[in-house]
Structure formats: structure tokens, C-alpha cells
Amino acid sequence: MANYSVRNQVAIISLCSPPVNALSSDVRRGILDSLKKAEQDVKVAAIVICGEGRTFCVGADITEFKSEFKTFPNLFELVDILESSPKPIVAAIHGHAFGGGLEVALACHYRVALSSAKLALPEVKLGILPGAGGTQRLPRLIGIDSSMQWIAFGDEYSAQIAANIGIIDRIFPSNADILESAVQYAQSIIGKSLINRRVSKLPVKDASKVSHIMEKYKQIVGKKSRGAIAPMVCLEAIKHAALLPYVEGMKKERMGIEALMGSDQSKSLIYMFFAERQVRNWTIPGTGINSKNTKPIKVEKVAVIGLGTMGRGIVLSLLKAGIKHVSVMELNKTARENGLLFIKNILEGYAARGTISETQKRSMVDALKPVSNFEMLKDTDLVIEAVFESMSIKKDIFAKLGQVCKPSAVLATNTSALDVDEIAMVTPKPKQVVGMHFFAPAHVMKLLENVRGSKSSPQVIATAMNMGQRMGKVTVLVGNCHGFVGNRMFRHYTVETDFMLEEGAYPEQVDTVLKKFGFAMGRYQVGDLSGNDIGYRMRTKFEMTNKQQPPGAPERERHGVRYCPLADFLVESGRLGYKSDGKGWFRYLGKNRELTVDNEVTSMIDSYRRRNKIVPRKINGEEIIERALYPLINEGFKILEEGIASNPMEIDLILVHGYAWPRHTGGPMFYAHLIGLPKILRVIERHWNNAGLREPHWEPSKMLVRLVKNHGNPDIMSWTTLERETVRSAL
Numbered sequence: 001m002a003n004y005s006v007r008n009q010v011a012i013i014s015l016c017s018p019p020v021n022a023l024s025s026d027v028r029r030g031i032l033d034s035l036k037k038a039e040q041d042v043k044v045a046a047i048v049i050c051g052e053g054r055t056f057c058v059g060a061d062i063t064e065f066k067s068e069f070k071t072f073p074n075l076f077e078l079v080d081i082l083e084s085s086p087k088p089i090v091a092a093i094h095g096h097a098f099g100g101g102l103e104v105a106l107a108c109h110y111r112v113a114l115s116s117a118k119l120a121l122p123e124v125k126l127g128i129l130p131g132a133g134g135t136q137r138l139p140r141l142i143g144i145d146s147s148m149q150w151i152a153f154g155d156e157y158s159a160q161i162a163a164n165i166g167i168i169d170r171i172f173p174s175n176a177d178i179l180e181s182a183v184q185y186a187q188s189i190i191g192k193s194l195i196n197r198r199v200s201k202l203p204v205k206d207a208s209k210v211s212h213i214m215e216k217y218k219q220i221v222g223k224k225s226r227g228a229i230a231p232m233v234c235l236e237a238i239k240h241a242a243l244l245p246y247v248e249g250m251k252k253e254r255m256g257i258e259a260l261m262g263s264d265q266s267k268s269l270i271y272m273f274f275a276e277r278q279v280r281n282w283t284i285p286g287t288g289i290n291s292k293n294t295k296p297i298k299v300e301k302v303a304v305i306g307l308g309t310m311g312r313g314i315v316l317s318l319l320k321a322g323i324k325h326v327s328v329m330e331l332n333k334t335a336r337e338n339g340l341l342f343i344k345n346i347l348e349g350y351a352a353r354g355t356i357s358e359t360q361k362r363s364m365v366d367a368l369k370p371v372s373n374f375e376m377l378k379d380t381d382l383v384i385e386a387v388f389e390s391m392s393i394k395k396d397i398f399a400k401l402g403q404v405c406k407p408s409a410v411l412a413t414n415t416s417a418l419d420v421d422e423i424a425m426v427t428p429k430p431k432q433v434v435g436m437h438f439f440a441p442a443h444v445m446k447l448l449e450n451v452r453g454s455k456s457s458p459q460v461i462a463t464a465m466n467m468g469q470r471m472g473k474v475t476v477l478v479g480n481c482h483g484f485v486g487n488r489m490f491r492h493y494t495v496e497t498d499f500m501l502e503e504g505a506y507p508e509q510v511d512t513v514l515k516k517f518g519f520a521m522g523r524y525q526v527g528d529l530s531g532n533d534i535g536y537r538m539r540t541k542f543e544m545t546n547k548q549q550p551p552g553a554p555e556r557e558r559h560g561v562r563y564c565p566l567a568d569f570l571v572e573s574g575r576l577g578y579k580s581d582g583k584g585w586f587r588y589l590g591k592n593r594e595l596t597v598d599n600e601v602t603s604m605i606d607s608y609r610r611r612n613k614i615v616p617r618k619i620n621g622e623e624i625i626e627r628a629l630y631p632l633i634n635e636g637f638k639i640l641e642e643g644i645a646s647n648p649m650e651i652d653l654i655l656v657h658g659y660a661w662p663r664h665t666g667g668p669m670f671y672a673h674l675i676g677l678p679k680i681l682r683v684i685e686r687h688w689n690n691a692g693l694r695e696p697h698w699e700p701s702k703m704l705v706r707l708v709k710n711h712g713n714p715d716i717m718s719w720t721t722l723e724r725e726t727v728r729s730a731l
């Protein structure tokens, strides 16, 4: 709803829909009714629209999208009504003016804001476009170029930036009373002409350059938002603002939003939006323990052990989270010096770019406390071990931590695959131990996979979860198993793509199909970027690599399971990727590391096929997608079945934020939901029937089989509940 009052000739319409004043149908109706009152009241000479509570308005109510077009006034009707008001309207912005919230403000005749306010048209992130005149009004205010930047990427901007480019008319200090300031401002503009204040009537200044600007943004969007439809539709809509009168441009905008709303990409992105919020409410499956009934311990002093790539990033994340005491322990002098220098340089960079102030930078540097022995960690509340991925080294450290740390200290291991329980058992209090799997570089990557050991106490879990959230990370709680969720699933992706190389595909073909699907890079380029030796080391641990096999051992089998040694040959011939002189699956040439196909690799694949009498066949795009992605989905269902993740959203967040799965498909589980479970199961069963025990990743998940058998194609939100009911009724 919206509240209405009048103060000294100024009518105040305040949006009231906690927590973020989304423009639900009630709020839109409330604005319209209040506007009518203000227009009819002769004592009112100006109007202020503001938001109650912590924010102005975050835009349309996403939960009401399905009925958006059905109720009067919908958002695009409301903005035109506001703009045509004969009385001047001032938008008073604090907190956020996002999406429809900013579109309402653009329809007002003046916009004022607190300096702390943030503005954005982030609709593209939900797979739609600003459908309430945003694509037509913004270009008339700030030009085509800036509008394309704002709308096609959906990023947020400070009120000051918005003022610099002409969106905001007056900025007030962040501690000012926004309503009081806006009312005074409204009084100051009473009686002024509205002729130049109706944005839809203004010309587009850089309209003549539209084709050139459009080309520039098409290129950027094509690279940055690969596979996403909405950014291109946004660009088209903005182009129409340059070429058509406002009313015609609005018709084009309307066509754009009608095409996008309800599309699979938009559904996926909205699912992601809610998943990122839902994941804060963690739960331990089957125990009743959850974020609502468990409190974290108070964490003031944190220590990080190890200042390698991971440790450095973790320290930076802690500093950014505002931790005032971060002990860093690195016994190797060179690593310590390099690590501290790296951290300080990054902080300098943040300060130079204005991401943090000089004062913040100084206090972050002051928070760093190099320590030289374990004794010095005795008061620490949380220790994060981030040393080399070796069970024996980690156990050694945890045995020492168990002796010196206070009993309440939370002891976390940063590991991507090692058994958290085995590490915990070397300490006197395994319940204090938890896994915190960061992704490199940890100060940049949004994902944190927290691993609950079988002994981790609820409070310890709550503390790790809370710390992840303080760091601003998408923090997902998972169970303890080899590779946890992400690495466990992703392994199948590499295994199956390599099988396709054996059978007839080439790396460039696989990567092209995966990029078309939306991955920023294909599986082989990613291998080259991160280093093909990483997977090789892992395979060595399980005695799988080519070199470890006795003479005469079958080339295409390990421990009774199908195996493809092509990746081993690559590493054994020194082709580790970017780092080995630009040689990996591909060749990277010149300063820009231009990716090119390397005949040496093609020959290696061809001769391997000949040696093994494999007759290559044509593998099409559909097969590549199914074989690369469906085994991963199958594993996701096994993970749900085992309670390693408590719902599909958690799995999707991990793959999207940690493994660059394209966000606009919603992650592997949501993608499976869009395809339909019966089809997914059919494909998995077909491969399983052809391959049998030699390819265990194709063995259908029992949960997937039960869901399809008992429920056909159930909605993703019901999967875990239906599974629980089925399992319970079978007991």
C-alpha cells in the first residue's frame, strides 16, 4: 500500500510494503489513489513520492510477475499517469531505487537522493528488460551509450554517479532526513514550468550515433553474457528510443518484455535470485537443526594458516568482512613476505579505485597480525587452515591447533576434497572442526562451500555459515564426502567429455558447443587455464595415470572402469596449459594468448584412436550437451539422496558460483527441471544400458528413478519432500 499525507502544500505519497517496498499491485493501486487525491486537493501544489523504512523501492514485486500485466494499473500504465500529472512530482530516494522503482522515479519530474542511495535497472539479471519505460526514458535523460551500459548489464550505481550524468537533480548528505529534504525541495520548485521536466518528451542526445554504439555493446554483451537473450533484447529496445517517437518505442519495449517474461531464461534467473536468499536458511537434513535454532559464536579474532594463493584470498575476504584482528601464520619466509605484499597491493588497488577509503585501507592493514608459532593462536576464535592439499600436513596442523587453541575455538580446514572427519579426529574436540572450501581467488569468488563433518557441532556450523555471510559469499552448507558437491559432480563432466574425444569429437568442437550453451569457456580451455596438472595430480593419487600402469595393462580401463588416458598423455608431454608456454589442449599465441587449434594435439588424438582401433564417428551438439551435462545432473540426484545437500537450490548455487555454470539456465538441477525429469532419466538409462558397470557415472540415481516412477515430472520445489515421503512410506 501507500500512505498519504499533506505538509505545507506538499502531498507525500509513501510506499509502504516492507521490507523493500516492492511494487505489488496493492502498492501500485495505493500510488494511483494517492495521486488522484493530491491532484484534486487545491491546497496541494507539489507531490513527493518516497519509501517508508530502509529503502525507496526495489522495483516490481518479483513474486507477482505472473499477474503483472493483468491488474490495473500495471507498472507501465502507472509511470505514464505519473509523468502526465499537472502537479510537479519529486522522487525522494534513499536506500535503493532499483528496476521499477527507478522507472517510477524517472517518470517523476524531479529526483533527489541521499548520497548513500544506490540506483540500478537490474531487470536483465532476471532475464527481462525494464518494462515500465526504462528503456525509453533513460536514453532521453543520459543518452544511448550510458543507457546501454546501465540496462544491458544491470549494475548498481551510486547516487553521486547518477547525479553526475543527469539522473539525480539534487544530492543530500547520507545522514540527512530524506523526506524533510525532499519536501523543502518540492516547495522550491512550486510554480515552475514542467515543460522540460517530462522525460518522455525530451530528445535523445546521441541518437545519431546509435548504430555505432549498438555495435560496440553487441560485442561486449556477446562476450560477457554468452548465451543470454535478455541483454540483446535490452539493446534493441534502447535502439528504438533513438529511432522512434516515445509512444512507438514503448510499444517495442512492451513487445520485448512480453517475449522475455516467463521465458526459461527468466524463470532460471528468478530461481537463482530466490536461491541466493533461501540458502541463508541452512538446515542439517533429518536433524531439525537449522539456522533459525542455532546461534554462531562471537568471532572477533581470526587466524589464517598458510599464505599461498588460497590463504591470501581468505585473509582479504576476512579484512573486507571487517574483521579487526586477522593473524596470519606462514612459516616459509618467502611465502610470508610475498603473501603480505600481495595482500597490501590488493588493498592499495581497492583504495585507488575508491572501493575502500584510505582510512579503511589503513585499518585493514593494521588488522593484519603476522604470527610465528602456534602458541600465539591461543585466543583465536576461528582458525582457517589453508595450507597445501595434503592429509598428513593438515593432520599435523590440526593436532597442534587442538593442543593450543581455546576449547571454544572453531577450527576450519580449507580443503576441496579431503575427508573433514579424518582431519577432525586428530584433535581432542572433533566437534569444533568444520570444512570451509573456498574457491580461488578467494577474495573474488562468491562461493563458499562449508562442509559439516559428522562430529561438527551445530554452533560450529552456524559460525562457519555466519562468517561466510559476513564475507558476502554465497555460503552453502554441504555434507562430507569426497569432492563435496561441486568437485564430486564436476569430475563426471571431464570424464565424459574425454570419452567423446576418444569416439570422434575434438576439443574445439566440445568447447564451442559448451560455450554456445552459455559456459564462459569450454571444458578444455578451462583445463588449460587452471593447469591440466591439477587433475593429473588427483588421478595420480588414485594410481590412474598412464605412467603408473604396468606394461601391458589395458590402455582404456582403470580398476575395472572405463578410462580415457588422453589427458595423461597431454600432461606427460609437458602440455600443462597456459603456464607451459601456452601449450595445452590448445595453443595460445601472442601477447593476447589467442586460442588456436594445435595439430600436435589433433595428431595425438588421431594416433590414439588408431592404436585402439576406434573408428571415429560424428558427434553432434545435442549429444555433446547430453553427455557432458546429464552425468553431472545424475550425480546431483545422488547427492540429494544421500543428504549431502538438503535441496536442489544448494547444488545449483555451487555449480553457478563455483564452476561457471551459466546462470541463465539456473544450474544443473533447474536445467533438469526445465528439460523434464522423464527425458533426463531416459537418456541416462540409455547410456547406462549401453555401458553398464564400466561407466558407473551413468548408473541412474535411485531418487531420480523414484521421482519419475511415482510422480512423472514433479516440480523442482517438491523433489526433496516427495523423496522423503517415498522413503518414509517404504520403511
Ligand SMILES: CC/C=C\C=C\CC(=O)SCCNC(=O)CCNC(=O)[C@H](O)C(C)(C)COP(=O)(O)OP(=O)(O)OC[C@H]1O[C@@H](n2cnc3c(N)ncnc32)[C@H](O)[C@@H]1OP(=O)(O)O
Residues within 6 Å of the ligand: 019, 020, 022, 058, 059, 060, 061, 062, 063, 068, 069, 074, 075, 076, 096, 098, 099, 100, 101, 122, 123, 126, 129, 130, 131, 132, 257, 274, 277, 278
Ligand atoms: C509491466 C512491467 C513489468 C515488469 C517490470 C519489472 C521491472 C522490475 O522492477 S523487475 C525487479 C527489479 N528489481 C530487482 O531486481 C531488485 C531485486 N532486489 C535486489 O537486488 C535486492 O533485494 C536489493 C534491492 C539489492 C536489496 O538487497 P538486500 O538489502 O540484501 O535485501 P534482500 O535480502 O535482497 O531482500 C530482502 C527481502 O526482500 C525480497 N525482495 C527483494 N527484492 C524483491 C522484489 N523486487 N520483489 C519481491 N521480493 C523482493 C528478498 O527476496 C528478501 O526476501 P526474504 O524473504 O527476506 O529472503
